[in-house]
Amino acid sequence: MASSNCCDIEGKKVFAQQGREVGVVVGLDVDLDEFKVRSFELKLRRESLEDLNMKVPLMGTKTMHLDVQHISAIGDTVLLSISIEKLAVIGNES
Structure with a gap:
């Protein structure tokens, strides 16, 4: 099994199940007591916000946290x- 630095995931493009690009990984939430990554921070593409039923800000974009269980x-x-x-539902719950 190949190993990699946990920071190697930061900056990678993120695609939903249908192959649509939704954003990029900008951070990880690590449980230091158990040494496990619990979730990651996803910087959403402005173009994806409408698909996610989220208000498009005047400048910049939005971020959301997703549990690592959603990574395939x-x-x-x-x-x-x-x-x-499903991503829209999760994003609008937070």
Whole structure:
């Protein structure tokens, strides 16, 4: 099994289940007591905000936190195991 630095995921593009790019990883939430990554911070593409039923800010974009359980694969990109519709529900709950 190949190992990698946890920071290697930062900056990777994130794609929803249907292959639509939704954003980029900008941070990780690490449980230091258990040495586990619990969630990651996703900087959403401005173009994705409308699909996620989120208000588009005047400048910049929004971020959201997703549990690592929603990741199906990590390679050159991060693939989510959830649809853009489910991502919208999660994003609007937080």
